[in-house]
Amino acid sequence: MPLRVRASGLDNSATVPGILHAWHQTHTGDWYALTSFEITNRNGTASLVTTQLVTADAVRPR
Template sequence: MTHKDGDWQGTQRRPDVPVPIWIKLAYVLPPSPRLRGLDGVPLRVRAAGIDIAKTVPGVLLAWHQTITGDWWALATFELTNRSRKPSLVVTQLVPAMSIRPRDT
């Protein structure tokens, strides 16, 4: 990992190459606490809404440390609905507990 991070003063780490990872979406995009299960959710939403219950492949681009000392991963990954289309590719910070290494 490179450690030259300019004004980040050691709170940013970038791997030399992007690292393949798995991302557990339930930790990244948690469901609303007011909803329990799918009761009352229209079928069209269940079919076409973003599927946040799965683990998806992604790429780790960097680590960023918060003011509380936690590390968050900057990752790129794809969001899909249950039919796997359409898709939305996002790059965002995700909590460290939501990722694990992926064999390539």
């Protein structure tokens, strides 16, 4: 992977604060959280605010 991508690509491994909007249960019984949060790149010069469903194990109280 090019150094440029490693240095300034989005960091999707970070734990970030967010807003929990709702819980949704699937037909198989799994739970997903509708959340909004900000993802920044690794060098902190750019960010992206996103709203998406995440698995229940990705959400924890503050």
